[in-house]
Amino acid sequence: MVWVRDRISGTFIDEFETKQEARGAIREYEKEDKENEVFEEDFYEIYDPENNEIIALNEKVTASTY
Numbered sequence: 070m071v072w073v074r075d076r077i078s079g080t081f082i083d084e085f086e087t088k089q090e091a092r093g094a095i096r097e098y099e100k101e102d103k104e105n106e107v108f109e110e111d112f113y114e115i116y117d118p119e120n121n122e123i124i125a126l127n128e129k130v131t132a133s134t135y
Contacts, residue, residue: 071124073098076114088124091115095126 071091073082082098085091095113102108115124 070119072116072118073113074116076112079116082113088115092126 070084070086071088072084073091073094074080075082083091083094085094092115095115098113099108102112111126113126115126116122117124
């Protein structure tokens with residue numbers, strides 16, 4: 070289980086089963102932000118609450134990274 074959250078404040082946005090699902094959601098959030106003219110580069114982050122760590126968005130996702 071991973072969270073998508075606001076990188077600046079750490080505010081929880083949504084929860085996903087996998088990193089891949091979270092990355093897909095971030096792409097959609099960023100698309101909507103661009104359409105609404107509120108896009109900020111690197112606004113979102115993926116957070117693993119179980120391990121208390123931020124996951125790099127450019128990390129390659131493989132079956133072993135879930």
